[in-house]
Amino acid sequence: MTQPKLKSSIAILGCGDVGSTLAYTLIMQPICSEVIMVDLKKELLEAQVRDLSDSTYGGRSGVKVRAGTHKDAGQADIVVITAGAKQKHGESRLSLLSRNLHILESIFSSMAPISPHTILLLVANPVDILTYFARKLSGLPESQVLGTGTSLDSARLRGILAEKAEVAPSSIDAYVLGEHGDSQFIVWSSATIGTTPLHLALPGKLTPEFKASISAHTRGAAGAIIAAKGCTSYGIGNIAASICKYILFDSRSVRPISFYQPELGCCLSMPAVVGRKGIIKSMPVLLDETERAELEKCASGLRGVIEGAEKELSADEQLRKALEVDEGV
Ligand SMILES: NC(=O)c1ccc[n+]([C@@H]2O[C@H](COP(=O)([O-])OP(=O)(O)OC[C@H]3O[C@@H](n4cnc5c(N)ncnc54)[C@H](O)[C@@H]3O)[C@@H](O)[C@H]2O)c1
DSSP: OOOOOOOOEEEEEOOSHHHHHHHHHHHHTTOOSEEEEEOSOHHHHHHHHHHHHHTTTTSSOOOEEEEOOHHHHTTSSEEEEOOSOOOOTTOOGGGGHHHHHHHHHHHHHHHOSOOTTOEEEEOSSSHHHHHHHHHHHHOOOGGGEEEOTTHHHHHHHHHHHHHHHTSOGGGEEOOEEBOSSTTOEEOGGGOEETTEEHHHHSTTTOOHHHHHHHHHHHHHHHHHHHHHHSOOOHHHHHHHHHHHHHHHTTOOEEEEEEEEETTTTEEEEEEEEEETTEEEEEOOOOOOHHHHHHHHHHHHHHHHHHHHHHHHHHHHHHHHHHHHHHTTO
16 A cells, blocks of 8 residues: 655755755745755755754744755655856856756766656756756656746846836736846736736836836846845745745646747746646747747747757767776776
8 A cells, every 4th residue: 555645845956045045935934844955065964954953943833854865855746956056246147057067967867766756946057958958867757847937037027016116016917038047038018017007007107218227127136136145045045935835735826937848949937837746837928029039039049058058968978988988897
């Protein structure tokens, strides 16, 4: 007889600034019964587990926090990947690709065999490219591999539009789609406040200058925070925790999430219904001509980066095989 499942577990790979903030958010809500922390830096890992466990003893949260191996992580309900290098001030997300792709490869070889029911949530950057390769390296169905994508950029958009319109951020229905990076774009044509189209809610304000300044804000917000404190962690910690909640609670929330787009040949953010099995379905989105062109440009840029990364991975593989032959392995 199969045993009843008693725990819901979330493994966090990488317990630096983002991983530990996510763990704290999961504990405080609480969203699951167990958080498994994994990091190569053993002292940091033990310290984070102790510190996070201390936050559970006050009685508000019964979440158990423990250190685990990559193999343990591979059996969790959700594996969140925050492991990887982060941007320095002025550095682009794409510049992290080579380092973080190699980390991703090593993570999947250490986690194997990964549970066929695990949902993977990519946070490390460049998140759209890593989501694409995680899908290949994990062997999991496409619907089970998601990236936080432009969820954070969309939250920032809600924040700034709410300020301009003097309403609550939760009343803003507007998305940033495409890449979590420089080629992202705002879907102005279908943005609403409540059910009111944006141009009626902000009469006379939607000038090209206004739109350009809001786009610059959502695209560049991370850079200003990183310049001052060396990382961003609270916004992304909250976004990643919310996505974990949509999954474990099968909430079917519609969010801009990065996932594989077969017709575009890459992973990027489009609105999706998120539930217990990951991406339940994509939601069609109405784009005007400009937005469609922006989506195409964004996808073509991401495809170019993927091609370059595929070449790098295959050169690495050839080198590894050649070294094995030399060493007589
Ligand atoms: N998607 C988003 O919106 C978003 C937002 C903020 C940060 N990020 C990204 O998240 C990543 C983490 O940022 P951070 O500030 O927490 O960095 P950090 O340096 O504080 O933490 C990264 C941790 O990963 C660990 N690590 C490295 N290789 C590992 C492996 N193989 N297995 C387990 N752990 C490993 C490191 O030891 C380190 O502790 C970065 O790539 C950053 O760009 C993404």
